[in-house]
Amino acid sequence: MNRREIRERIEEFLQDAENRRWTNSEINRYIDDSQREFVRISRYPQISTFVPLSSKSANTISGTAAIDGRTITVTTSTAHGLSTGHFIIVSNQHTYEITVISDTTFRYVGDLPVEPGSFDFLPINPIITVPSNLEEVVSASLDGINLAIMSEGELNAAVFRLSSGGSFLDGVFGVVPNPFTTIKARYTVNTTPKWKERNGSCEAIVYNYASQKDFRIFPIPSHNEDLFVDPTATTKVFKEIELRGLPKIIDAENDATEPIIGQYYQEALIFGSLDRAYSREGQTRNIEKSQIYRARFIELAMEAKMNEGINSLSRSEGRNESFFRVVR
Missing domain, CATH: 2.40.30.180 (Ubiquitin-activating enzyme E1, FCCH domain)
Structure with missing residues (x-):
């Protein structure tokens, strides 16, 4: 269905085909907002895009x-x-x-x-800045190898445990040097590793919250083999990280525009729009209708969340057919 077809079905439910109470532009906004919420809840669909290892020039x-x-x-x-x-x-x-x-x-x-x-x-x-068409990153790969997604807090905790394990005790006065350890606590020089300065083959991307618009690569590549597609080329090109994630939902441009979610779940946009339309009304009976349509919208969104993510066990035909063989 395109936007016009979805809007007409909404108007049928509202019994307002002549737009006496809800205008077309208002219903269009409800459709866009419903699709945005559906993607946020269901985590579907996802898109892929590429970003270079560095935004700087590849020339010395x-x-x-x-x-x-x-x-x-x-x-x-x-x-x-x-x-x-x-x-x-x-x-x-x-x-x-x-x-x-x-x-x-x-x-x-x-x-x-x-x-x-x-x-x-x-x-x-x-x-590295996340491309504008991605709202949230869920996976990253480099050279066909999946990269870990980590937070700065994880790395800070890891390097502290590595450098100070056994050197301190958690007492009534807070963290204090352990007088019983044979490891000499260093009071004047902080020997905690600085993970942001570590170099090597890129193994992870680091950011602090899901919708953050940039991330840090870790470690920082320092050799041409880790940086460039062809390190022997005269004109060098940075390798690219493939990012997969939730798309940024933009409002439909015209009535011919189709939703990015599949036909199976487009009915959710109708229920989500009806929820918003009736929520605008102050009468109790309309609020009750809104809650009914809201429940149906959430049901479809959760169904998509459960069914759209697949693995080898969720498909049972051909090579993926499950079987159990007993050898006597």
Whole structure:
């Protein structure tokens, strides 16, 4: 059904074919809102899209390095386009977080020996923006391998347990050094690993809430083999992460537009719209009607949530046919 057909069925239920109480534009909004709510509850349908590993250029940038101890200050001839918190890859093996001083100057602290003068680096931004057509990410893959989805809290807890296990006790005065451990508690130097600075093959995407509009890649790739589709090519192209998730629902453009949900569940848009239409009325009998249609809408949304997600056991024909064989 397209929007016009759905609206006409709603008007039949409302007994308002001439739009004396509910206008077409009002019912159209109810249809759009119902579809948005249906997708949010049922987690169906889902779409896939791709984003590059970094929003920065895949080309190496040249500058001039000045060294003061372990601090390297880099100056470029033109604007580098970086921000504090971005990273640079040096010598195809180390990543360093930078602090921007000006449009053409930044600094970082590193252990890799660097000679003063000419300095080449590859900029990388570990924060990736979720495409505008995705409302929520449910899965991510790179090179055909599924990536873990983690929160910053998980990683913070993991590195703290790794670095301080047994060194502290949870007492009546809070967390205090454990006097009975043979592990020397380090009071002056914090040795907790900084997971945001770890480099290696990308294994996870990190964000804090489901509808967040960006995420961090972890660890940060530092070798050409982990970064580029073809590391030997002259013109290099970043690898892409495949994101699968719930689509951002946009309002229907015209009456010929069809809903993104399948025919099986389009009746839910009728019930959801009727719920909203009767909720506008102040009479008790109309509120009761609204609740009836609301229950039917939720029933269809939950049915879609239960049936649309499939696995090998949910399909029982052909190769997926379940059987049990007893060998005597």
